[in-house]
Amino acid sequence: MSDSTTIAGGELAEAKEAMVGEHAAHPAYQRHHFESVAQQFDATNFAMWIFLLTEVMFFGGLFTSYLVMRNWYYSAFVEGSHHLSIFWGTTNTAVLITSSFTMAMGVWCAQTRRKAALVLCLSLTFFLGLVFLCIKGIEWHGEWVDQHVPGLRFSQADFINPALDQDIYKEYHDRPLTGGMASKTEEYFFLYFAMTGMHALHMVVGIGILVFMLFRATKGAYTDGHFTFVENFGLYWHFVDIIWIFLFPLLYLVSRHA
Amino acid sequence: MNHISPILWQFLSRWLQHFPLFPPEASQLAAQSDALFFFLVLISLVGLTVVVLLIVGFSILYHRKRHPKAVQIEGSTLLETTWTIIPLGLFLVVFVWGALIYFRVYTPPENAMNIYVVGKQWMWKAEHPGGQHEIDALHIPAGVPIQLTLISQDVFHSFSIPAFRVKREVIPGRYTSVWFQPTQVGTYHLFCSQYCGTDHSQMIGSIYVMKPEDYRAWLQASTSGQSLAQDGERLFASLSCNACHNTRPDARGPNLVGVYGSQLTLANGETVTADEAYLRQAILDPAQHVTQGYAPIMPTYQGQVSEDGVIALVEYIRNLKTDYRLQQTLNTTEIPPQVEEKAGSTAGQKPTPSPEVKP
């Protein structure tokens, strides 16, 4: 592979060293029950992947519900989604992709032992994560103002009489929904909030861990050859990105012309 | 001892008097279902016997005292294939046999007599086409195929008649159906078998299978004065459905005469059969069920008509075979002429609450 090099860093060398004999000096970060650093890396990396599998299934339940409900209440889902802002959605997607990129770069910095760059990358990722959440907050606030928060503050007025919201009406010319169907838009917004909320919760957890990592990285952790934690956190962060990559078209885009 | 002895006494006397080991077979399907059941019992017994014989036999033959040194055996592809193929074959037979019965139970014949059942916490309400209502009881004639159209007003219930070997979940928001043909006159248990809250175990009743002539007599004795379809007609008029659904050429709604059972093309291009489930949906959620060529102007009746009311409307539409004006007396098959007369004479009055029939 031309675009990637096999590991050059010291990790392998140290791992081999650890293999030499039972009593060879282990690196400080090697946990006692592992035979070698490589085994430790492999095991924790694999564990992270298995954890991501559970996350796939966790969101899988939500996606299945969304699919079933969308088929049942097609027009409610279409007009409900017209009230989301494609501008903010696209911006947020770009923000999250950028944060994924900075995270990937962070892993590279850790692998190649660049402390300052690692701190920069992690800070950028942290910052972009916050930006994502802020934008999400702006959108949620908009929904609160428009009375589109299911269960807490919801009104079907916009769907029974779409002309009420002139901006959206001009763009989509939504037909009024009859009472039965208009009430189902609440179903759409319930799933919207459940899905984006679960996603945001994962972001919040991720940002929390990022703070912890930043704190440790400034003290020189992860750039001593032991980058497993950064690598595994990277997997988590990219996974959260992937969920959004699917949420974005499903919630914002696919209904534009329907 | 005081409180133990009554229990003991109760126990002994019950044992002596009444100790069933097998439920009565009181419907056509029961025998078919039981045939499969006994086939399964048979293969289970054979399987169990084989396993027990192997275990006991080997335990005796190869007990450490008799056989101190084990002989190591890897396995045997032949044997293992045998006990993969044989169970698989048997299970596939069971699958096909079971599927045949399943389809039979849930495919009502065309000529079945339809009775509506509403389940609610914690009672069953049956509505006969002739307008007879009963609570926690169901009177039916023997030898006639009977279809039940079931719906729940609140939570999941399950309509279970062990003697007929049939059971169907009663779901809120959707009609389900099941059918059977009782063969033996008698009284049988009706259970709610899906856990539905506090008084789940009180949601039981009786199925009275009667001779057809007894059934006719019962129908007469317990009539409420109007048939279910007439209830529906009343409701149809009071909700002003006929303002749009009429036979005039400029009617805003489709003509409902003969609509039941026909193929409809909807505004979105779909083709559907207008069965009970469709009619119910079309009343409660008209926006999704607009017939092609009509404007989606019908308001929803969700929350305005009870499930009982919807059933009456559906039954009315089901029986609309001629023009509305001619629909003075309804030709519901099971109502003897004098009942219809009586019903006709009360038409036009406010619907009186129908006396519920308690067995």
Place this chain on the structure above:
Amino acid sequence: MSATIVSLPDQSTARIPKLNFLSKENGLLSWLLTSDHKRIATLYLISITFFFFIGGALAALVRMELLTPQSDLMAADTYNKVFSMHGLIMVFFFLVPSIPATLGNFLMPMMVGAKDLALPKINLLSWYLYVLGGCLMIYTMCAGGVDTGWTFTTPLSTHYLNTNVVPAVLAVFVAGFSSILTGLNFIVTIHKMRCPGMTWFRLPLFVWSNYAASILMVLGTPVLAITLVLVGLERVVHIGVFDPAYGGDPLLFQHLFWFYSHPAVYIMILPGFGVISEVISTFSRKRVFGYTAVAFSSVAIAVFGFFVWAHHMFVMGISNYAALVFSLLTMLVAVPSAIKIFNWSFTLYKGSITFETPMLYSLGFMGLFTIGGMTGVFLGSTGTDIHLTETYFVVAHFHFVMVGGMLMAFLSGIHFWWPKWTGRMYPEKLSQFAAVTTYIGFNLTFFPQFILGMLGMPRRYAAYPPEFQVLNVFSTAGATVLGVGYLLPILYLTWSLKYGEIAGSNPWQATGLEWQVQSPPLTENFPEIPIMDHEAYDYEWLERQQAKEVASVG
């Protein structure tokens, strides 16, 4: 030839090794902060036993209420709470974690030749989550209980009940994560922590079956988690996807719930299969007949097990075509279980069989599981399912599988590895008596329920028509015997902690790696990482090994 294989060291000179995982550190904190898999397994064993006896007490209440046709011992709503709590506690706090979290935790690293599980801290976290979930469950119970049944059927659970649904849902949610973490840890350990020479086909079958169960835990449980989150949300904000009154579909809940809860029964039973394989092999001194078939049948169950869930919904108004597909797949998943039963039976062939307590439990398991499995086919076949589902036939079926199968296997395993765990033997005669008592009590309790089910008695009934009383009285009488059968082990096992005979490292002369180290083992399991140079269940290797030792000592 003697009728036992037990070989204990000379009791006058034998001592429990001074240095072992139990004695290494003292004090409560050394237990609460431990990352030793054996100590965590011990913590799990204690907490699971605690919940088993709560669940058991609730079961006793259920049986007592059913002694008479009227609901006279308790009112209907109390009865509903009692059986709901019984189900919730037994399923989520006993059956699911039972074998994996106790025996699995204790044995897995030793069986693959590792010092610990791959993620020891996660393992401890898993126990804390279990305890947290357990506390929530206890809170639910103290706050007045919950009466949804363990299945949380919507819209009943989301709309119509005023009991503590949200705490119960939370408890199961948290316990679910505990189970996910255990499964995750096992998968990683089995893949990445095997000692040199330990190839996949040298693994003990206990490892294989736990591996299969772990896959189910990891992939199934999250779906339950999100489903319960949605149920909780629906209760709180009164809008959601499951209640038809709000526009949802209750069948969607059934789909998502059973997507976990059907594989969950395999999560419960598969580790039991593993125990049976070990025990049958050891007490017939013979390798398991058709090792590969038994190993792969576990994996086959795990894979097919995911795609049969809708057989719980045959009468619920799913499409008839879907019912067909799911019924067919159910028939397929029944086959691997049949393979296992026959392979175990043939393991006895030309063996050299003895009947110590673990073996008695295992043979009991085989008989009961055959009945439990076959009655599963009654329910998997769409035609008979219509009549039998939602009746006591179902109750009897899953108790045959779960109690007759899983619990028998659990007790078998506990007796089998007790000497390894504690270094002391349990009293043999008494425990054989307990095993036989359990067997008799079990059959008396649950066999009449098959007949009750065929007669049509629905499950979850506080009161029932009087003609069912005789069979119910039989069942309750059997439950009393069964109760004795379960109380005995807890008494004599506790007794044996102090007074049991010293077991030595390999009282059964079994071949597993765990038997080649001292009992109780060291914290690090092995003085040095072993090298696996023989197949699993190689009794000839063991004999050579022992001969070598005798020669070197001599």
Place this chain on the structure above:
Amino acid sequence: MADSHISNVHSEGNHVVSPKLYLGIFIALLCLTALTTAASYVELYVFNVVVALAIAVIKASLVVLFFMHVKYSPKLTKLTVLSGLFIFLGLMTLTLADYISRAWGRW
């Protein structure tokens, strides 16, 4: 048999992907985001959904393969990803199969 043990050390999990490639993928992802948003403004009838999901799948694959290093990971990781996908699709298709086939008959 020490082979399996040694192979752990030669684990392929530690590939260093060059920043250039990361940058390339990043730009590709941004372009695809722009593309999917643009495509949603064009009337494509049923293909709006198809295009949107296809682009999402491509983006996700890029992230999984490169950002998450699956392209350079051992078979086990690839298998893990695929098995997750398989079970997820199983949940989805079999559930939907029920919903769709309900319309086939009167049940």
